[in-house]
Amino acid sequence: xxxxxxxxxxxxxxxxxxxxxxxxxxxxxxxxxxxxxxxxxxxxxxxxxxxxxxxxxxxxxxxxxxxxxxxxxxxxxxxxxxxxxxxxxxxxxxxxxxxxxxxxxxxxxxxxxxxxxxxxxxxxxxxxxxxxxxxxxxxxxxxxxxxxxxxxxxxxxxxxxxxxxxxxxxxxxxxxxxxxxxxxxxxxxxxxxxxxxxxxxxxxxxxxxxxxxxxxxxxxxxxxxxxxxxxxxxxxxxxxxxxxxxxxxxxxxxxxxxxxxxxxxxxxxxxxxxxxxxxxxxxxxxxxxxxxxxxxxxxxxxxxxxxxxxxxxxxxxxxxxxxxxxxxxxxxxxxxxxxxxxxxxxxxxxxxxxxxxxxxxxxxxxxxxxxxxxxxxxxxxxxxxxxxxxxxxxxxxxxxxxxxxxxxxxxxxxxxxxx
Amino acid sequence: xxxxxxxxxxxxxxxxxxxxxxxxxxxxxxxxxxxxxxxxxxxxxxxxxxxxxxxxxxxxxxxxxxxxxxxxxxxxxxxxxxxxxxxxxxxxxxxxxxxxxxxxxxxxx
Numbered sequence: 001x002x003x004x005x006x007x008x009x010x011x012x013x014x015x016x017x018x019x020x021x022x023x024x025x026x027x028x029x030x031x032x033x034x035x036x037x038x039x040x041x042x043x044x045x046x047x048x049x050x051x052x053x054x055x056x057x058x059x060x061x062x063x064x065x066x067x068x069x070x071x072x073x074x075x076x077x078x079x080x081x082x083x084x085x086x087x088x089x090x091x092x093x094x095x096x097x098x099x100x101x102x103x104x105x106x107x108x109x110x111x112x113x114x115x116x117x118x119x120x121x122x123x124x125x126x127x128x129x130x131x132x133x134x135x136x137x138x139x140x141x142x143x144x145x146x147x148x149x150x151x152x153x154x155x156x157x158x159x160x161x162x163x164x165x166x167x168x169x170x171x172x173x174x175x176x177x178x179x180x181x182x183x184x185x186x187x188x189x190x191x192x193x194x195x196x197x198x199x200x201x202x203x204x205x206x207x208x209x210x211x212x213x214x215x216x217x218x219x220x221x222x223x224x225x226x227x228x229x230x231x232x233x234x235x236x237x238x239x240x241x242x243x244x245x246x247x248x249x250x251x252x253x254x255x256x257x258x259x260x261x262x263x264x265x266x267x268x269x270x271x272x273x274x275x276x277x278x279x280x281x282x283x284x285x286x287x288x289x290x291x292x293x294x295x296x297x298x299x300x301x302x303x304x305x306x307x308x309x310x311x312x313x314x315x316x317x318x319x320x321x322x323x324x325x326x327x328x329x330x331x332x333x334x335x336x337x338x339x340x341x342x343x344x345x346x347x348x349x350x351x352x353x354x355x356x357x358x359x360x361x362x363x364x365x366x367x368x369x370x371x372x373x374x375x376x377x378x379x380x381x382x383x384x385x386x387x388x389x390x391x392x393x394x395x396x397x398x399x400x401x402x403x404x405x406x407x408x409x410x411x412x413x414x415x416x417x418x419x
Numbered sequence: 420x421x422x423x424x425x426x427x428x429x430x431x432x433x434x435x436x437x438x439x440x441x442x443x444x445x446x447x448x449x450x451x452x453x454x455x456x457x458x459x460x461x462x463x464x465x466x467x468x469x470x471x472x473x474x475x476x477x478x479x480x481x482x483x484x485x486x487x488x489x490x491x492x493x494x495x496x497x498x499x500x501x502x503x504x505x506x507x508x509x510x511x512x513x514x515x516x517x518x519x520x521x522x523x524x525x526x527x528x
Binding site for chain 2: 295315379383
């Protein structure tokens with residue numbers, strides 16, 4: 001019960017910070033790299049200095065002369081403050097355990113420290129801020145610290161921060177300050193960036209690829225005076241690779257989903273697959289569309305060369321071609337069309353060099369009877385998917401290729417024997 | 420191409436369309452409808468229309484909405500079977516007057 005008072009008597013030199021009775025052990029219990037200096041403000045406005053020696057998300061181990069028991073507010077940074085209450089039964093000497101009663105972030109209140117706050121206090125980024133702010137003139141240091149802390153609140157930067165380094169540039173040489181010492185940066189690129197920053201007197205930024213092509217760095221050159229400055233380097237490789245993988249997976253999921261939702265009628269193809277599709281069969285006609293009047297021309301050309309077997313499907317084919325070509329005028333600067341004949345089908349190909357179709361809009365367009373004036377794809381896709389037997393699609397930032405297949409057998413009437 | 424002739428019937432003024440209604444020709448229809456605004460009821464006769472696409476359909480819907488907001492009424496009549504099907508596919512069949520009998524026009528494109 002009174003372990004702390006006993007300990008104070010018997011083993012006064014034993015550290016509270018490492019004691020499991022003082023603060024329960026656990027993965028979230030951490031010592032900041034350096035004790036964090038703070039102020040505790042009492043209800044009556046009286047201020048006491050303190051240092052955070054150990055913490056978890058709900059408790060702080062503080063060295064302070066503020067009276068315990070007592071409730072205090074701690075202002076950690078601009079929009080982050082805590083209400084804490086000293087626990088009289090824990091601690092000895094000037095070291096006391098404080099419960100975190102409330103965490104105020106801007107307008108929100110929480111009952112414990114969140115991830116970002118926790119990492120800010122326990123991680124080496126605090127260090128980082130100190131180091132970076134040493135690069136700037138004394139009168140700007142607090143401002144820079146403030147700004148950097150505000151930026152770091154967003155977790156993307158937090159993640160990036162774990163892979164990076166800070167260097168001081170002076171008299172043409174770089175000196176490692178903090179961060180990953182073994183992070184290898186291409187010297188010509190960073191020298192160039194620093195010189196640029198110093199010459200312009202302003203922060204310069206560049207994203208570069210390492211010489212072996214394997215890593216991507218986000219570099220920031222900060223000038224200090226006419227001959228020196230600081231360099232921040234973030235290694236973005238993992239982040240970018242992760243994003244690429246996620247996009248690939250997303251694309252794959254869409255391919256499968258679109259095929260399933262449309263019963264295999266709509267297939268998203270890779271560029272390689274599309275190349276194969278485009279080269280099948282023989283060309284019957286082609287044309288270009290730059291304005292609305294060209295679409296009617298395309299229609300009449302298509303209809304003029306359709307074999308008799310397709311006569312019942314003429315309207316649908318003309319409409320599908322029209323919808324696709326109208327889209328090229330609406331979302332690109334026009335497009336090209338080609339009609340080919342394969343063994344199985346009449347194939348209508350429409351290509352443009354617009355900005356591509358957003359894949360996430362496709363599922364809506366693939367549903368039958370969907371019509372919305374808000375949907376930029378309109379109902380063109382709904383119609384194409386209805387009339388065509390197969391639709392192949394490749395789309396991206398460099399343009400869109402749409403292939404509409406009209407199968408011969410589907411067009412013929414099948415006479416069923418009288419039952 | 421789209422040609423429009425105006426006649427007067429029991430319902431009101433009637434715009435008789437002949438040709439194709441798409442992105443290129445929609446403006447022609449819009450102007451013709453605008454001229455008739457204030458007439459109360461308008462009929463749009465598609466008997467002579469050989470082709471209509473989603474742009475044309477949307478245009479018809481817009482005209483009907485605009486008239487509706489001003490207390491008027493627009494009805495669309497005589498689509499050929501293929502065109503009636505397109506109305507159905509995009510969920511706009513209410514735009515077609517239900518008493519209308521679709522008459523094939525021998526579609527020419």
